[in-house]
Amino acid sequence: MVALETLRGINKDLTQVQATISTGKEVSNARDNAAVWAISTVMSTDVESFKQISDSLNKGSATVGVARNAAESVTDLITEMKTLVVSAQDDLNADDRSKIQADIAAKRDQITTIVSAAQFNGVNLVQGTEDSTFLASLDRQSDGTVSTSNITVGRQDLTTAAGVFGTALGATPSAAFADVDATGTNSSTTDAATGKVLQFNITAANSATYSLTVNGTQLSYTTAASGDTADTIRDALAAQVNALGIEGLTVDASTTGELSLANTNSFTDITALSTADTPGNFVANDNDGTTPPDGNALQTLEQRATSIDLSNTASFAEGQGLRVTLGGDSFSYVAGKGETAEDVARGLATAIGSASVTGVSAQVQYDSTNDVWSLAVDDATGSQTLTVVANDGAGTASGGLFGLDQIDVSTAADAAAALGNIETLLGNSISAAAAFGSDQSRIESQSEFITSLSDSLKSGIGTLVDADLEAASARLQALQVQQQLGTQALSIANQGSQSLLSLFR
Structure with a gap:
């Protein structure tokens, strides 16, 4: 019986070793080791899931790559358009402008074609505003809870769509989004072509120095011991101001005892500071209809444009x-x-520039002290009512290249407006390409991590369940020898019992 039991044990071990060698696994089912098998099975399902995640990331990288290439191509074409617009700033005849306009139109049409065709697997990231998400990871918590993580890629709309404004709000709600000339209202009257005026009152004194500092340049006149009048001082300083040759600054010396400066610059302020030996003899008494609180303080003669x-x-x-x-x-x-006040200001400036309304132009400005973006609107004809209203938030967004289809260099004024607009559009396309480049880099980094993570999981599973085939082979040989010996021992044992029985015959 001992020999038989021994042989049975050897055969059982031999069967297990043969199964280990044939499967290559120490634990191939729950019977071998329930705990290890459960852990390895969960890890194996995660590995299979990561294969799907890797496929999703590869698709995402390809989709974003197409969009990035499209945005970069659009940027190149807008750069070429900018070169044409710059060349149109020269004094050209109508025929030359027509040729430049034809080149601009051809590049614009090419941009439209690129934007329409830039899709992968039916997804076009350079049209519309809806974000796209790509499966990025499978997250398993310590309590066994499983969730997924996504990478969100924002669309960068490079269409020329004007958008739909929708329903306008009333004056008070609109002023909460934008007010005119910092008055807290949403309406104002534009300045006349003469611009804004700063007046100085002069009182004459003998042997006295009168100084006027304009845009940082100090001018002065010293009166004689007797005989100089306020008009003498006015005329002397007026001549010096005119000699500076500051663009858009005009001097009026027609009123007795008074010197007036007018700023007709659309988008440039001018500063002026008056001083005299006797305080009060040379003071600013009117700045565009307002009496300055301190007539000897630095005065700012603001741009002609109305600021929103x-x-x-x-x-x-x-x-x-x-x-x-x-x-x-x-x-x-x-x-x-995701657009900001700056984007809205630039969009409005593009809309105004693209409309080519005679005498109307716009410029985006930023007040770093108060962190405020402004849209300066200049009306060369003057004295028109300017109103700004907000909508109810239910409009349809304008495209990122809104205004591109209106780029026109047919006249010198159109070319000047086009230069500002093309710069904004170029910035939009560059931002879009940069955003796509960042997203693609992130996706590729995540893809590399998922590949590395899958390899680590496979290695961990192998450590748990894979067999040591060298040890198993050696054990197989040993068990085979034991099996042979056990068989012989059992045979000998059987022969011994037969010999014992023969004694009783």
């Missing part, structure tokens, strides 16, 4: 927009996802 200050607290959500009305003309821009 955009709120630095009221955010612009997707679909939120502004409409500027000047006289009988209206200009609108509706924000897309």
Whole structure:
């Protein structure tokens, strides 16, 4: 019986070793080791899931790569368009301008074609505003809870769509988004072509020095011991101001005892400071209709343009927009996802520049002290009502290249407006390409991590369940020898019992 039991044990061990060698696994099912098998099975399912995640990331990288290439191509074409617009700043005849305009139109059409075709697997990231998400990871918590993580890629709309403004709000809600000339209202009257005027009152004194500092340059006149009048002082300083040759600055010396400076610059301020030996003898007494609190303080003669200050607290959500009305003309821009007050200001400037309204121009400005973006609107004809209103937030966003289809260099004025617009559009396309490049880099980094993680999991599973085939082979040989010996021992044992029985015959 001992020999038989021994042989049975050897055969059982031999069967297990043969199974280990044939499967290559120490633990191939729950019977071998329930705990290890459960752990390895969960890890194996995660590895299979990571294969799907890797496929998703590869698709995402390809999709974003197509969009990045499209944005870079658009950037190159807009750069070429900018070169053409710059060349149109020269004094050209109508035929030359027509040729430049034809080249601009051809590049614009090529941009439209690129934007329309830039799709992968039906997804076009350079049209619309809806984000795209790609499966990025499988997250297993210590309590066994499983969740997924995604990488979100924002679309960068490079279409020329004007958007839909929608329903306008009333004056008070609109002023919360943008007020005119920091008055807390949403309407104002534009300045006349003569611009804003700063007046200085002069009182003559003998043997006295009168100084006027304009844009940092100090001018002065010293009176004689007797005989000099206020008009003498006025005329002397007026001649010096005119000699400076400051663009847009005109001097009026026609009123007795008074010197007036007018700023007709559309978008440039001028500063002036008056001083005299006797305080009060040379003071600023009127700055565009307002009496300065300190006539001997530095005065700012503001630009002629009317400033629309955009709120630095009221955010612009997707679909939120502004409409500027000047006289009988209206200009609108509706924000897309993630756009800021700066984007809205630049969009409105593009809308105004693209409309090519005679005498109307716009410039985006930033007040770093108060962190406020402004849209300066200049009306060369003057004295028209300018109003800005916000919509109810339910508009349809304007495209990122809104205004591109209106780039026109047919006249010198159109070419000047086009230069500012093309710069904004170029910035938009560069930002889009940079955003896609960043997203693609992130996706590729995640893909590399998932590949590395899968390899680590496979290695860990192998450590848990894989057999040591060298040890198993050696054990197989040993068990085979033991099996042979056990068989012989059992045979001998059987022969011994037969010999014992023969004694009783």
